[in-house]
Amino acid sequence: MPQPAETVRAPAAATPTVDIAVNVSQGAVAGAVAGFAASAVMNGFQSLVTPLFQPSGAGGPPATELAAQRVSVMASGARLGDGDRQAGGNAVHYIVGTVTGGLYGALAEVRPGVTRWHGFALGLAAATLVDQIAVPLSGLARPPWRYTLRTHLYGYASHLVFGFVTESVRKVLRERLAKVRRERADAVTLDDVSVPLMLGLANGQRTFTPPAAVTIAAAGSGLGLEGTPLALLNSKWTGVLLGAAAIGEYVMDKQPGIPARISPPGLTARALGGALSGAAAARPGKAWLAAGIGAAGALAGGYISYRMRMSLARALGRDRPVAFAEDALSLLGSAALAGYAAMRQTQREAGEPEKLAA
Structure with a gap:
C-alpha cells in the first residue's frame, strides 16, 4: 500500500519581544509629537481650503474657542475677551491634537491595525467621534444635521489631513527611537x-x-x-x-x-x-x-x-x-x-x- 505523504509543518512563528512599558511609552511620545505637528498642518490646511469649502451653518465662534471659554469660567469665573478666547481656542486645538496623537501612538504599539490606510482611519475616526458626536453632545456645537454638506466635507478633509500627518510623523519618529534603542542595546541600562x-x-x-x-x-x-x-x-x-x-x-x-x-x-x-x-x-x-x-x-x-x-x-x-x-x-x-x-x-x-x- 502506498504510504501517506508525511505532513510537513511550518515552523512556528517566533514570539516577538514585547517590552510593553517601553514600547507604549515611546509610542505615546512619538504620537504626541506627531499629533502636535499634525494640528499645525491641519490649521494651515483649513486656512487654504476655507474659500473652497465655505463651511457654514453654525454661526458663532468655533467649538475650540467655546471650550476655552467654558474652562475659563469653570476655573476662574471670568469670561475671556475676544483675543484671549481665540488664543484659548488655539490652545485647545493643539492640546486635543497632542493628546489624540499620544493615545494613537500608544495604541499603535499594541494594536498595529489602527495605523491602517496610513492614518486615514485615524482621521475618519476623529472626525466622526469628535466632530459629529462628542462636540455636539457637549453643547459646544449644534447637531450635525444643522450644518451644510460642505461643512461636513470640510471637517472630514481636515481630519484626514490630521490623521495622515500624524501617522507619517509618528512612523518616522518611532523608527528613529527604535534605531536609537538598538544602538544602545549594549549600553548599561x-x-x-x-x-x-x-x-x-x-x-x-x-x-x-x-x-x-x-x-x-x-x-x-x-x-x-x-x-x-x-x-x-x-x-x-x-x-x-x-x-x-x-x-x-x-x-x-x-x-x-x-x-x-x-x-x-x-x-x-x-x-x-x-x-x-x-x-x-x-x-x-x-x-x-x-x-x-x-x-x-x-x-x-x-x-x-x-x-x-x-x-x-x-x-x-x-x-x-x-x-x-x-x-x-x-x-x-x-x-x-x-x-x-x-x-x-x-x-x-x-x-x-x-x-x-x-
Missing part, C-alpha cells in the same frame, strides 16, 4: 544597575534568600545561565539546598547569641551572596558588573538593615516582630526581582529569532 542593587540590599538582610530565589528562577523559567560558570544554579537541587539554607537562617536569626550581621564573616557571606545573585540575574555580558553592584548593595544593605532593626526593636521593645517583618521583606523582594529577571530573559530569548532573521 537601568535594569543592569537596579536589579542587582536591590538583590544586594535584600542580601544584606538575609544571606541565602536572594541566591535561593534566583536559583529557583533559573531552574524554572530560566535565566540564560547555560554554558556559564553559574550553570550549576539551573539545577533544582541547588535551589533545594539554598532554600533549606534560607529557612535555616530564618530560624537561627531569632536565636540569642547569633553574631551580628556586620561582623566580618557576616558581611563577607552577604557580599558573596549579593555578587552571586546579581550575576545570575544579569543579562548576557553584564555579569561582572552586576556581581560588583550586588556585592556593594549587600554590604550597604547589611549596615542599613542592622541599624534599622536595632532602632525598631528598641522602639517596640521586642525584636521578634521586626525580625519576621525583615524575613518577609527579603523573601518577597527577592522573589519579585528573580521573577522579573526571568521574565526579561524570556523576552530576550523570544527576540533572538527576529534578530537572526533581520
Whole structure:
C-alpha cells in the first residue's frame, strides 16, 4: 500500500519581544509629537481650503474657542475677551491634537491595525467621534444635521489631513527611537544597575534568600545561565539546598547569641551572596558588573538593615516582630526581582529569532 505523504509543518512563528512599558511609552511620545505637528498642518490646511469649502451653518465662534471659554469660567469665573478666547481656542486645538496623537501612538504599539490606510482611519475616526458626536453632545456645537454638506466635507478633509500627518510623523519618529534603542542595546541600562542593587540590599538582610530565589528562577523559567560558570544554579537541587539554607537562617536569626550581621564573616557571606545573585540575574555580558553592584548593595544593605532593626526593636521593645517583618521583606523582594529577571530573559530569548532573521 502506498504510504501517506508525511505532513510537513511550518515552523512556528517566533514570539516577538514585547517590552510593553517601553514600547507604549515611546509610542505615546512619538504620537504626541506627531499629533502636535499634525494640528499645525491641519490649521494651515483649513486656512487654504476655507474659500473652497465655505463651511457654514453654525454661526458663532468655533467649538475650540467655546471650550476655552467654558474652562475659563469653570476655573476662574471670568469670561475671556475676544483675543484671549481665540488664543484659548488655539490652545485647545493643539492640546486635543497632542493628546489624540499620544493615545494613537500608544495604541499603535499594541494594536498595529489602527495605523491602517496610513492614518486615514485615524482621521475618519476623529472626525466622526469628535466632530459629529462628542462636540455636539457637549453643547459646544449644534447637531450635525444643522450644518451644510460642505461643512461636513470640510471637517472630514481636515481630519484626514490630521490623521495622515500624524501617522507619517509618528512612523518616522518611532523608527528613529527604535534605531536609537538598538544602538544602545549594549549600553548599561537601568535594569543592569537596579536589579542587582536591590538583590544586594535584600542580601544584606538575609544571606541565602536572594541566591535561593534566583536559583529557583533559573531552574524554572530560566535565566540564560547555560554554558556559564553559574550553570550549576539551573539545577533544582541547588535551589533545594539554598532554600533549606534560607529557612535555616530564618530560624537561627531569632536565636540569642547569633553574631551580628556586620561582623566580618557576616558581611563577607552577604557580599558573596549579593555578587552571586546579581550575576545570575544579569543579562548576557553584564555579569561582572552586576556581581560588583550586588556585592556593594549587600554590604550597604547589611549596615542599613542592622541599624534599622536595632532602632525598631528598641522602639517596640521586642525584636521578634521586626525580625519576621525583615524575613518577609527579603523573601518577597527577592522573589519579585528573580521573577522579573526571568521574565526579561524570556523576552530576550523570544527576540533572538527576529534578530537572526533581520
